[in-house]
Amino acid sequence: MIIPNRSEYLKQQARNGQKIMGVLPALYPRELLWAFDILPAEIWDPPGDILQANAHLQTTICPVVKQGLEFILKDPEIVTAGYLFPHTCDSLQNLATQVKDLIGISAPVYTFYNPKGAFRQATRNYYQDVLRELQTTLEQLHGPCDPEKLQTACQLGFKIDTRWNELQKAWMSDQLPVTNQEYFGLMRALEYMQPADYLELLDQVTVQDQTVIRNDTRLLVSGILPPDIETLSFLDELKVRIVADDLLAGSRRIPIVCMDPPYDPMEHLTDRFFMLPPCSTRANSLAERSHYLKTLIAKSDAQGVLFNIVKFCEPELFDHQFLVKSLKSAGLPLLNLETELQPGLSGQTKTRIEAFIEMLDDQVTA
Amino acid sequence: MSISARLKYSFMKDIGAPALMSLKDLKPRRARAVSKAFGPPLQSNKRLKEILSRHYFLARYAPGAKQVAWVTSGAPVELLRTFDFYTIYPENHSALIGAKKQGADYCAIAESAGFSQDLCSYARIDLGHLLSGKTPAGKLPKPDLLFCSNNICQTVLYWYKAIAQELNIPLIHFDAPFVAIEQSQHDVRYMAQQLQDMIPILEQVSGKVFDLKQFEIILKRSQNSSMTWGRVLECMQSKPAPMTIFDAFGHLAPVVSLRGLPVAQDYYNILLEEVEDRVTKGIGAITNERYRLIWDNIAVWYKVRFLATFFAERNMNFVTATYTNAWAETTGFLDVKDPWSSMAKTYGQIILNNNLKHRLGLMKKMIRNFSVDGMVMHSTRSCKPYSVGQFDLRKALSTELNLPAVILDADIADERVWSEQQIQTRLEAFCETLEDTSLV
Numbered sequence: 001m002i003i004p005n006r007s008e009y010l011k012q013q014a015r016n017g018q019k020i021m022g023v024l025p026a027l028y029p030r031e032l033l034w035a036f037d038i039l040p041a042e043i044w045d046p047p048g049d050i051l052q053a054n055a056h057l058q059t060t061i062c063p064v065v066k067q068g069l070e071f072i073l074k075d076p077e078i079v080t081a082g083y084l085f086p087h088t089c090d091s092l093q094n095l096a097t098q099v100k101d102l103i104g105i106s107a108p109v110y111t112f113y114n115p116k117g118a119f120r121q122a123t124r125n126y127y128q129d130v131l132r133e134l135q136t137t138l139e140q141l142h143g144p145c146d147p148e149k150l151q152t153a154c155q156l157g158f159k160i161d162t163r164w165n166e167l168q169k170a171w172m173s174d175q176l177p178v179t180n181q182e183y184f185g186l187m188r189a190l191e192y193m194q195p196a197d198y199l200e201l202l203d204q205v206t207v208q209d210q211t212v213i214r215n216d217t218r219l220l221v222s223g224i225l226p227p228d229i230e231t232l233s234f235l236d237e238l239k240v241r242i243v244a245d246d247l248l249a250g251s252r253r254i255p256i257v258c259m260d261p262p263y264d265p266m267e268h269l270t271d272r273f274f275m276l277p278p279c280s281t282r283a284n285s286l287a288e289r290s291h292y293l294k295t296l297i298a299k300s301d302a303q304g305v306l307f308n309i310v311k312f313c314e315p316e317l318f319d320h321q322f323l324v325k326s327l328k329s330a331g332l333p334l335l336n337l338e339t340e341l342q343p344g345l346s347g348q349t350k351t352r353i354e355a356f357i358e359m360l361d362d363q364v365t366a
Numbered sequence: 367m368s369i370s371a372r373l374k375y376s377f378m379k380d381i382g383a384p385a386l387m388s389l390k391d392l393k394p395r396r397a398r399a400v401s402k403a404f405g406p407p408l409q410s411n412k413r414l415k416e417i418l419s420r421h422y423f424l425a426r427y428a429p430g431a432k433q434v435a436w437v438t439s440g441a442p443v444e445l446l447r448t449f450d451f452y453t454i455y456p457e458n459h460s461a462l463i464g465a466k467k468q469g470a471d472y473c474a475i476a477e478s479a480g481f482s483q484d485l486c487s488y489a490r491i492d493l494g495h496l497l498s499g500k501t502p503a504g505k506l507p508k509p510d511l512l513f514c515s516n517n518i519c520q521t522v523l524y525w526y527k528a529i530a531q532e533l534n535i536p537l538i539h540f541d542a543p544f545v546a547i548e549q550s551q552h553d554v555r556y557m558a559q560q561l562q563d564m565i566p567i568l569e570q571v572s573g574k575v576f577d578l579k580q581f582e583i584i585l586k587r588s589q590n591s592s593m594t595w596g597r598v599l600e601c602m603q604s605k606p607a608p609m610t611i612f613d614a615f616g617h618l619a620p621v622v623s624l625r626g627l628p629v630a631q632d633y634y635n636i637l638l639e640e641v642e643d644r645v646t647k648g649i650g651a652i653t654n655e656r657y658r659l660i661w662d663n664i665a666v667w668y669k670v671r672f673l674a675t676f677f678a679e680r681n682m683n684f685v686t687a688t689y690t691n692a693w694a695e696t697t698g699f700l701d702v703k704d705p706w707s708s709m710a711k712t713y714g715q716i717i718l719n720n721n722l723k724h725r726l727g728l729m730k731k732m733i734r735n736f737s738v739d740g741m742v743m744h745s746t747r748s749c750k751p752y753s754v755g756q757f758d759l760r761k762a763l764s765t766e767l768n769l770p771a772v773i774l775d776a777d778i779a780d781e782r783v784w785s786e787q788q789i790q791t792r793l794e795a796f797c798e799t800l801e802d803t804s805l806v
Contacts, residue, residue, distance in 0.1 A: 056757050058775070060484070060747045065754075090520050093544050094722070094754035101723035102758035111546040115556075116516060116523060117539035122559035126543075129552035283523050283539070286531040312484050314750065318524035321480040322531055 001178070001204045003185045006192050010041050013194070014078040019142075021081040022107075024068050024095070025224070026248045026281060027114050028086040029131055029269050034153035034195055036142045038081050042191035044225060044249055045341045046071040056103065057095075062312040063341040064224065065091045072099060075106075081142075082108030088281045089315050110137060116283040119274055127270050147265070154262035154269065156195040161272075163202045164254050170207040172243050172300040174214050178205065179236045184226040187250050215239070217360050220297055222246040222323070223308035224316060227337065230345040231353070238357055244300035246293055247308075252279045256292075280315035289319055290326040297332065303360045304333040311340045333360055367573070371430025378427045383420045403678035405650045408609060410617070410637045417633055418619055422503040428452035429507045433572050436509040436529065439622045440518040441540055442713050444588050445564060447626040448581040449572040454506060455623045459495065460488040464667030464779025466502055473780050475500075486748040487780035489525035496529060509535060511571050517542035517719040519751045536571065538564055542713060545720045549711065557710035582702045585709075588626040589700040594634035595621045596694030601641040602685045603736050606650025607658070608641040611684035612674040613651060615665045621693045652678040657800055658737055660729070661687035662759075663744035663752045666774070668781040676790075680797050686736040688729060692717050695728070718751045725755075726762055733767060740800045741771040742793075748778045770803050772796035 014020060021033060023040040033040045046067050053069040072083060083105075085096035100109035113130050115123045135145050164187075170176040171183060178186070186205065190198050217240045226232065226247055235242065245251050255275040262268035278284035278292045297305070305327055309316055320336075327334060335356040337349060400407075428434050435451040437443055443453060463469055469487055472494030477483055479497050481490055495501050512535060514526040523539060530537040540560055543553045565576045598617070601608055609617075617637060624630040644650075659677065661684045666673065677684065699711035717725060732738070743760055745753050760771045772792055777783045 058745055058747075058753055058757075061750070061754060087544060090750035091754050093520075094751055097546065097721040097723065098755040098758055101721055102726070102755060102762060111544075113543045113546075115543070116520070116541050118541075120560075120563060122556055122563060123541070125559075126552060126556035129550075129556070130543075133550065133552070280524070283520070283527065285537075286527055314485060314521055315524060317482040317485055318489075318521075318528060320482070322528060324480055 001182065001186070001201065003182070003189050003201065004193065004197075006189075010039075010078045010192055013039055014080065018194075019081040020078050022072065022076075022079040022083040024083065024085045024088070024092055025064060026086060026088050027253065027273070027276070027279075028084060028112050029134065029273075030195075031150065031153040031157045031265070031269060032131065032135060032138070032145075033084075034156065035145055035150035035265075036138050037149075038138075038142070039192075039194060040084070041079065043068045043071050044191065047343070056098065060312055061091055062310055062314075063339075064310055064313070065095055067341055068092075069095060069099070072105060073103075079107060082110060084110045084112060087111065087113045089313075091314075108141065110134065114273070114282065124270055124274065127273055128266055131266055131269055150265045151262065153195070154265045156199065157272075158259065158262050158268070159199055160190065160195060160202070161255055162258060163199070164251075165258050166207065167202070167205060168244070168251060168254070174211045175208040176205065177208060177212060180232040180240075180242050181229060181236060183242070184232060184250070187245075188226070191249070214241070216241040217304075217357050217364075218243045218300065218302045219304055219306050219360075220244045220246065220293070220300060220302040221306045221308055222293065224248045224310045224313055225308065225339070225341075226250060227306070227308050228339070228341075228343060228345070230343065231337075231349070234345055234350060234353065238354065240357055242306070243302055244296045246277070246296060248279060248281065252277050280319040286319060286322040286326075290323055293323060293327065294330060297327075303364065304335065304356065306356075307334060307336045309336060309338050311338055333363070367432070368430045371427075375424070375427045375431030379424055383423055386423060387416050387420060401675045401679055403652055403654070403675070403681070405606075405653050408613060408617075408637075408640060410633075410640050411613075413633060413636060414617060414619070417624070417629055421624065422506070425452060425454060425503070425507050426505045433510045434507045435511045435513050436526075437512075438514040438518060438522045438526070440542075440713060440716055440718070441513050441515040442561065442709050443513070444581065444584045444626045444709070445561060445568065446513060447584045447588075448577060449568050449574050451511065451572065452507070453623070454509065456492040456495075457488050458619060458623050459501070459503065459506065460491040460779055461665070461667050463491050463495070463502060464488075464781070465670065467668045467781055468502065469668060469779040470782045472498075472500065473782075484747075486519075486521045486525070487777050488748060489521060489528075491779055492525065493528060496532060508533060511535060511568075512537040513540075514538075515540035515542050515713065517713055517716055519718065519749065521750070536567070538567060540564075540713070542719050545715055545724070547721065549714055553714060554707050554710045557714055558706035561706050561709060581705065584626045585700060585702050585705055587628065587631055589697050591621055591625055591630040591634055592694050592697035594631065594638055596691075596697065598634060598638050598641055599686070599690060599694060601638075601645050604645040605658075605737065606648070606652070606655040607683055607685040608644035608649060608651060610651040610674060610678070611661050611687045611690060612665075612670050614687065614690040615670060618690050618693065625693075650683070652681065652683045654681045655683045656681035657739045658683055658685045660684070660733055660736065660738045660741045661689065661744070662729070662741065662756065663746055664689050664749060664778045666744055666746075666776045666784070667779050669776070669784060676793060682740075682797065682800070684742070686732045686738065688717060688725070688732070691728075691732065722755045722759065726759055729759065729763060730767065733763070733769065738769070739803075740796070741769055742796070743771065743773045745773050745775050746778050747776075747783060748780070768803075770796065770799045 052073040053066045278288040432452040472491040475494035476490040514522045620630040701708035
């Protein structure tokens with residue numbers, strides 16, 4: 001399995017005349033963009049120092065928002081179809097209007113409101129209205145939406161979701177012979193790949209018929225993003241496997257149950273949104289989140305939980321307090337890592353991880 | 367609801383509280399040294415203190431007599447008033463604690479329970495209060511219901527979720543879609559539907575049936591209070607301004623916490639009468655008003671006195687603020703003939719739920735209408751919707767209007783992040799720039 005490099009892949013797509021839209025985190029109807037022949041390139045943690053963005057944002061703003069703005073201010077040539085800001089948190093909400101109304105970039109800026117909290121019929125109806133509004137807005141620049149293309153896009157999305165449900169199960173039950181790095185690389189490749197290319201890539205992953213007997217230490221990771229490459233590689237070295245995830249950039253964007261094949265695109269996209277796992281950014285209750293995590297831990301047989309917390313991320317930090325309390329009271333060992341999305345793994349973090357893993361291994365031995 | 371609790375509440379409301387307030391008047395108070403830069407204080411201050419003390423005092427007798435709801439400052443409280451909930455505003459309570467310079471103590475309690483220091487200090491203070499039971503207000507009743515709206519921030523939703531979990535009580539959330547360009551018909555429809563969907567839940571929690579007539583009366587009263595508050599603020603267009611924005615930060619409390627109740631309306635009638643009288647007589651809030659300023663963002667509660675004195679002594683008066691204006695700006699949309707949609711328009715378009723183009727336009731209008739010479743922006747760590755975008759707002763206003771401006775990096779209620787020396791230096795540099803600009 002060779003996962004294409006994000007930057008090279010997108011450059012090649014741009015050279016081929018592909019329309020590319022920069023998409024900020026996290027939840028948006030990717031199928032709608034595909035139907036307009038727009039390739040979403042998600043902007044979570046682009047590499048590089050934060051320089052220009054510091055002139056626009058305070059020091060206490062989360063690095064995902066800052067890195068996102070830094071990327072936009074570089075005015076990358078590959079982004080030809082503008083930027084989409086889904087409504088995820090207060091900072092991203094304001095960043096959208098800051099970029100559009102005050103900084104004033106030349107590319108179009110779109111927003112997409114994800115309803116929060118109580119998911120009743122009114123919320124469902126509203127979500128469909130918002131979907132239609134985005135469709136109408138895109139039609140103004142990209143021409144009418146072809147219903148067949150939208151149906152095909154939904155089919156592709158459905159296949160990807162279904163395949164991921166299988167892969168997650170296989171990963172949990174030790175039937176997937178890949179490393180942590182490969183697993184999350186594969187998961188995150190959807191942030192920039194064409195759906196058809198991505199499905200081909202997924203097909204290259206072989207699920208073993210039988211459980212591969214492994215003696216790895218098993219962890220669940222929770223947070224916004226998976227640990228960086230250095231940390232994942234270090235975990236691989238330590239024979240630690242992240243067997244399940246509760247990540248916004250990961251499985252919180254895959255429906256909790258296998259959905260029926262799409263019949264009506266708008267109904268399908270709506271169903272999909274409401275079938276996503278509980279998430280801080282959608283304001284699910286803490287009880288729901290805690291229950292979901294505990295179920296995931298039980299299903300995956302994880303021995304402990306690694307919280308990978310992005311500095312200054314309010315939605316996560318609020319939920320984190322209760323989740324820690326709840327998991328601790330259930331006797332689950334936890335490790336909290338804080339990230340500012342800078343590459344590199346410090347000696348101190350390595351030591352903390354090692355100590356945590358030793359503690360988990362000791363528990364198993366005992 | 368128990369009969370004895372109701373009788374006790376009624377007794378305290380009609381006899382106990384007024385008696386206590388009279389006794390408070392008799393209690394000798396230490397006179398605070400006030401700078402000569404200030405004009406005579408507002409007479410309404412006394413009435414304001416009475417109202418707020420009475421509100422917090424009566425709160426302790428509410429359990430058993432009334433259902434208690436904790437509410438966010440931007441939530442459509444009129445609906446709750448119809449069901450006769452006793453409402454407590456944790457933001458207001460946190461600001462009170464911040465003003466008493468006790469914010470850090472309460473924050474520390476929440477932090478020791480695992481809440482991050484990077485979270486909003488209003489939330490940390492409130493959670494600190496919840497976990498410890500401590501309050502300078504004597505005793506605050508625990509809620510039967512939580513009612514919040516994300517029209518001021520998403521933070522309140524996360525914060526109220528934490529309370530709901532801790533106390534195992536229902537949380538009603540009014541989802542107000544952010545106005546990225548302009549409010550759409552489906553935004554209004556969605557919010558109007560949510561409000562109507564709340565009625566059966568509120569009926570169940572309160573044990574009362576929804577009374578449309580009563581709701582209309584409350585809506586009208588709420589609108590009148592907000593509009594009267596708006597007229598009070600407009601009086602500050604006069605030169606000299608009859609009060610400072612630091613006064614307004616305090617006088618804002620009834621329109622936030624008691625909106626929809628007769629006491630708020632009565633209070634603003636009194637306040638309006640007084641400020642209009644001061645305008646007629648040319649009584650200024652500061653004795654020599656040479657420069658007029660605009661304040662952006664929530665107050666630095668633990669430094670209100672310091673900031674008020676610092677500027678007054680330099681003959682500078684804050685005559686307007688985006689913050690105080692927030693409870694008057696959209697009131698005009700309320701319409702008792704179309705309560706649900708009009709509430710959606712009123713509550714959905716407030717400054718913090720609206721785009722920055724709107725905010726820039728509003729600030730320009732305020733700067734023009736209030737003859738503003740300079741701007742102070744409080745960049746607060748606690749409030750992302752207020753603070754993200756301020757750097758570019760400042761740039762736009764400074765460039766387009768040639769307006770001297772300064773940004774203070776501080777916090778609303780956690781005094782630990784205040785750096786006196788650094789801020790004083792910045793403020794002095796700002797004052798020099800302002801004075802130099804006016805000489806040109």
